[in-house]
Amino acid sequence: MTDGSDDLHPTLAHHIVNTLGWRSMRPLQSAAVRPLVTGDDALLLAPTAGGKTEAACFPLLSAMERHRWTGLSVVYVCPLKALLNNLLPRLESYASWLGRRAALWHGDTTSSARRGILREPPDILLTTPESLEAMLVSANVDHKRVFADLRAVVVDEVHAFAGDDRGWHLLAVLERLTRIAGRPVQRVGLSATVGNPHDLLTWLQGSGRGSRPAQVVAPEADSPPTAPASVDIEVDYVGSVSNAATIIATLHQGRKRLVFCDSRQLVEELGAALRSRGVTTFLSHASLSADERHRAEQAFAEARDCVIVSTSTLELGIDVGDLDRVIQINTPRSVASFLQRLGRTGRRPGTTRNCLFLAIRRDEVVWTSALLLLWSRGYVEPVTAPPEPRHIVAQQLLALCLQENRIGARLWDREWNGLTPFDRSAEPVLGHLTDNGFLDRDGELLFIGPTAEQRFGRRHFMDMTAVFTAPPQFTVFHGRREIGRTDPALLTEKVEGPRLLLLAGRSWQVGWIDWKRRRCFVEEADRGGKARWHTSGIGGASFDLTRAAREVLLGERPPVTLTRRAERALADEREDAGSRVYPGGTVITSDGVDTRWWTWAGYRANATLAATLSDLLDERQRVDDASIRLRNDLSREMWRVATTGASGRLVLPEVDEQALTGLKFGEALPTRLAVATLATRIADVQGATRTLAEPVRHHVRPR
Structure with missing residues (x-):
């Protein structure tokens, strides 16, 4: 090969040609060799099935041989256990070419396998952040011996981590591993397309940002394979789960179809409806047992004329074989999510990437069109870490005490190498932990206190290794x-x-x-079952997606195919929207019974505006993506007085006390800090500011 493989170890290059049968590597794989072999931090960007795993592992295996790394030198982190299971055979094979070993450690790994890893650590360990944390805090793991030789960390699907608290947890754990290794640890992130790749790489570098060489490797970024002209996208309005099942059962018979739904309940209802129509159907979602999901994914990978219905669990890189069609029920949560799902198709030569959208509700035709409008313009959401993760700081202070048994009351911040917010800015959190018995103090030493033992001590503190709260099931x-x-x-x-x-x-x-x-x-039973799960978290559409929905209602449309049913549904939605949309700004409508401010600003911006203009709100206020309900006696003068200068005094949304229960480790924070953390996360100050700056049209309809 003459495509960058000169920097690969000769034995590895030999097997790539003769064992894998590759004549050349993909552009990403070639471009990644030099920076990774020389030790740079990097973010590797490519669509789903773009060869990112090999782009990271081949250079790191070569560096392993070139620099004679010994012991556990590479940790490969994934967000899902199923993804790790899927990757293990490939990485075991690649490592074996050089006489190296790869092994797996997660919640389902047997005790005997774990003992073998501890007795003789592999060269590459595949794991999750939660399992890394469990290893660090376990009394059965000599973490200083196991991780002393660590040289590099690969974070697969890094965008899936960075957008929520698991990302903060991962960064903190990586800093602690760096301290144990006693050297800078190379960080390599693998990601699908994101809107802010350089920011994501800077985030991944943690405390090393600005001090270590780093680069985004994305050779195909200038010619995205998912441009509108090169894919087959169709939008249909079907009106019900039953109709969706009928269409899926009828269309593309003899083909392999992957259907995405954004709730477990919808997966179950559609799966049952398809089976009642004689369709070979498999299901995958987080509340199915691991064995049930594995059986479904394996059977689907081996079958041909069948359907698998899934939540986002199959959005990431789990291999379910070649797909013919992707079908989306209603609208996915983001353009990035759509790109991941679209990338499941078109992998075989001569096939085209495709997606059929089936809208169950009429308004979903608008939201789907809005998302596709953004996509057609090349928009992808930026990935941003949730602000002010004080509860993760509390968890990390407790976890460090478990890891080291005792920590210095003045030196604890060194364990995170100065990374904010795990630095001295965390003093208020530390003070609360010591004042309330989560930590005990003996002179200059801190250790786990009785309150932490009581709250988190079950199953050897295993509840402390995960930073998300799962509702009881x-x-x-x-x-x-x-x-x-x-x-x-x-x-x-x-x-x-x-x-x-x-x-x-x-x-x-x-x-x-x-x-x-x-x-x-x-x-x-024959029939009649019900499915339902409690859902938590902050819902609602973003500012950009909601504004795109307004554009669609005003006449814009994406360059995709809409069926006649979808065209009629969209026309009806536009007619009903009538006075609610205004291209030059926002609209206040009133019919004497219902007064609303149609901001089209998204849930978070509207929550911020509602908190800021609370005197103008109707007492039955419920914020949604498009509007805010106002008091019926609102006058133009009242509006002018309340909104003048409001952008300079924005107020964070109020936090429901019940919402605090969903903030894991929130109980280890002072209530005011827990409330402030959640309030900051449900606010969109920028979107609220932009909305307040726009002109407002008042539209009063006679009763």
Whole structure:
């Protein structure tokens, strides 16, 4: 090969040609060799199935040989256990070409396998951030011996981490690993297309930003394979889950179809509807058991005429074989998510990337068109870390005490190498932990206190290794086989006749419930099951997506195919929108009963505006993406007085006390700091400021 492979180890290059049968490497793989072999931090960007794993691993294996690394020298981090399981055979094979070993450590790894890893660490360890944390705090792991030889960390799907608290947790753990290794650790991120790649790389570098060489490697960025002219996109309006199932059952028979839904309930309902129509159907979502998901994914990978219905669990790089069609029910949460899903198709020579959108609600035609309008303009959302992660700071201080048994009351911040917010700015959090018994103090030493033992000490503090809160669920068994988990509300609500659940696309009749152990035992039923899960988190569309929806209502349309049904639905939505949209600014409508400010600014901006203009709100206020409900006696003078200068005194949204329960480790913070953390996260100050600067048209309709 003459495409950059000269810097690869000769044995590795030999196997790439003779074992893999490659005549050349892909542009990303060639471009990544030199910077990674020489030790640069890097962000490797390519679409789904773009060869990112090999682009990272081939140079690092070459560096391993060139510099004679020994022991555990590379940690490969993924957001999902299923993705790690999928990658392991490939990395084991690549490592074996050089006489090296790769191994897997996550929540499902057996005790015997873990003992083998600790006894003889592999050269490459595939794991999750939560498992890394568990290793660091475990009394059974000599972390200083295991990680002493660490040289590089690969973070797969880095954008999936950076956008939420798992990213802050990952950065903090990497800083602690750097301290243990006693040297700078090379950081390599793998990502699909993002709107701000240089910012994402800077974020990934952590405390090393500005002090280590770093570059974004994206040779195909200037010619994206998903340009509108090169893909097959169609939007249809179907009106119900039943109609969606009928269309999916009828279209593309004999083909392999992957259907994405953005809720577990919708996955279950559509899966059951497809099976009732005789379609070979598999399901995948987070509340199905690992065995159930694995069986479904394996069967789907080996079958041809079938459908798999999934939440975002199959959005990331898990291999389910060659796909013919991707179908999206309603609108995905972002352009980036759409690109990930679209990238599942068109991998075989002579095939085209494609996606069929099926809108169940009429307004979803507008939102889908808005998302596709942004995509057609080359827009991809920037990935930004959630602001002010004080609860993660609290978790890290407690985890460090578990890791080291005792930490210095004046030296603790060194463990994160000065990375904000794990630096001296965390003093108020540390003070609260010591004042409230989470930490005890003996002179200049801090250690785990009785409150932390009581709150987080179950199962050897394993609850402290994950930074997200999972709502309580009951595990459902059919005989000895675990099917998945269901919301306890379905087991407690009043029902007439037998209690029926819908799980794994099948109906089940509840037989016996073990309330103490949170277990539910079921038998098969013909039909009639219900599916429901409690969802938490901050919902709502972004400022940019909501503004694109306004553009669509005003006449813009994406360069994709809309069926006649979708065209009619869009025309009806535009007619109904009428006075609610105004190209030059925002609109206040009033009919004497309902007064609304149509901002089209997205949920977070509207929440910020509602908090700032609270005196103008209707007492039944509920913020949505497009509008804010105002008091019916609003006058133009009242509006002018309230909004003059409002952009200079914006107020963060109020936080419901119940929302604090979803902030894991929030109880280890002073209430005011926990509230401030959540308030900052549900605000969009920039969007609110832009909205206030726009002219307002008042439209009063006679009653």
